[in-house]
Ligand SMILES: Cc1ncc(C[n+]2csc(CCOP(=O)(O)OP(=O)(O)O)c2C)c(N)n1
């Protein structure tokens with residue numbers, strides 16, 4: 001049967017189980033998507049259209065691929081705005097599919113901007129559909145790359161009026177994605193090294209999410225009795241209330257990074273960056289690097305042992321090998337567990353008073369403390385934004401289920417937390433979904449709150465209003481940028497809760513610490529009726545949080 005290229009794209013997305021497509025007008029496939037019955041989420045700009053799709057891919061570990069459409073072709077205003085969001089997805093290895101208008105045959109060379117050239121640097125692959133019958137072929141390739149190996153965003157271009165093709169002649173079968181297991185000899189050697197270490201550490205990255213391997217990770221950690229540290233992006237891959245958990249950052253993490261003699265990295269590139277630990281004194285440690293991407297091996301650190309393959313298959317092989325080398329695993333290490341517990345207690349004794357603080361303006365930690373009381377950690381989702389909210393929550397928020405928290409940001413673009421919470425609510429409708437942002441993040445989000453109202457998406461946005469861009473105020477880099485680029489209008493002048501209310505959200509502003517819990521509960525009640533909520537807490541600036549270890553002796 002003959003089918004228009006755009007309808008073919010829509011039918012293939014349906015066959016691939018894509019539940020919705022986010023967009024900002026317009027793109028030549030949009031009408032076909034609607035006609036084929038695919039729900040569309042119309043955001044208020046392309047950055048958010050891409051970011052919601054990106055969020056979907058992240059919060060499901062790539063099980064559901066986020067798809068978005070934006071305007072391209074010879075007037076690629078939309079695609080140009082989408083660049084930043086695609087760049088962030090590429091930097092963070094998020095497998096989303098972005099569809100845009102292609103330049104029709106014969107129309108090239110008229111504009112200065114060349115889509116393929118412009119976006120090669122921020123995509124895993126670009127597929128340019130130049131003939132209608134190539135729709136199945138290029139869609140098949142797109143889903144192969146989205147579901148296989150090191151993940152990343154894919155861009156597909158479809159020119160307007162491309163014509164029709166015969167579906168029977170060019171059928172489509174959904175793509176499962178493929179994975180490969182590591183060399184068994186490498187697994188044996190890595191386990192031998194792990195067992196020979198006196199103070200090993202498991203260092204876990206988000207590859208474990210994309211391999212759907214959190215259960216295998218837990219199994220290995222318990223079998224080997226090794227403490228677990230996760231990267232920012234892997235926060236929640238290992239239950240943070242587990243006796244072997246070291247969290248993400250803070251003294252406990254720092255202490256173990258320094259004292260471990262073997263670092264067993266899995267699902268992380270071990271790259272250097274602003275939002276991650278370096279490995280201190282790496283020269284004198286044994287490094288085992290388990291990754292799906294050979295480009296990461298021997299990059300920042302020399303790998304003494306490498307285990308190259310899918311994290312799930314690797315962890316299963318490691319578990320089996322460890323079992324056989326130890327005759328069923330290692331006995332519970334009581335002393336190790338007591339040491340971690342004591343370290344965590346020391347660390348929390350500094351933060352607990354803040355989580356319960358009655359100070360006014362409110363200490364932001366008090367908001368996080370009450371949030372942890374108001375939510376069931378077994379059925380919730382939290383994502384912070386760029387700025388202090390990221391630094392503070394990744395220090396104290398305890399995530400206990402996979403994808404209960406989304407940490408993000410090799411590059412952390414302000415405002416992404418709203419898109420993440422929105423995607424999480426769509427992926428896990430039964431969960432309470434919350435995003436926590438500062439003053440700068442809110443500025444990016446405001447228009448898009450209307451999209452949540454229109455689509456009846458019940459998430460709560462917590463705004464920690466500390467009257468400025470506190471990361472750039474005094475206390476960070478000496479005097480920081482005080483007062484030139486860190487002060488914003490205070491609440492008496494710019495009342496963001498009134499703005500959110502006017503957009504249709506349930507909104508409150510809260511100045512009393514004693515009112516936080518009740519306000520959260522009211523917001524969650526509104527969310528239960530599919531209404532987004534926005535809570536503005538008038539807080540002090542409190543740039544205190546766990547540090548990243550910046551490594552001396554990083555290369556070896
Ligand atoms: C798109 C983008 N531009 C700039 C930055 C740099 N940046 C990081 S945090 C921040 C200010 C954050 O201030 P606020 O949201 O008030 O949070 P606070 O640290 O005060 O809690 C800026 C400008 C960024 N992360 N993303």
Ligand SMILES: [Mg+2]
Nearest residue numbers: 438439468470
């Ligand atoms: Mg602020």
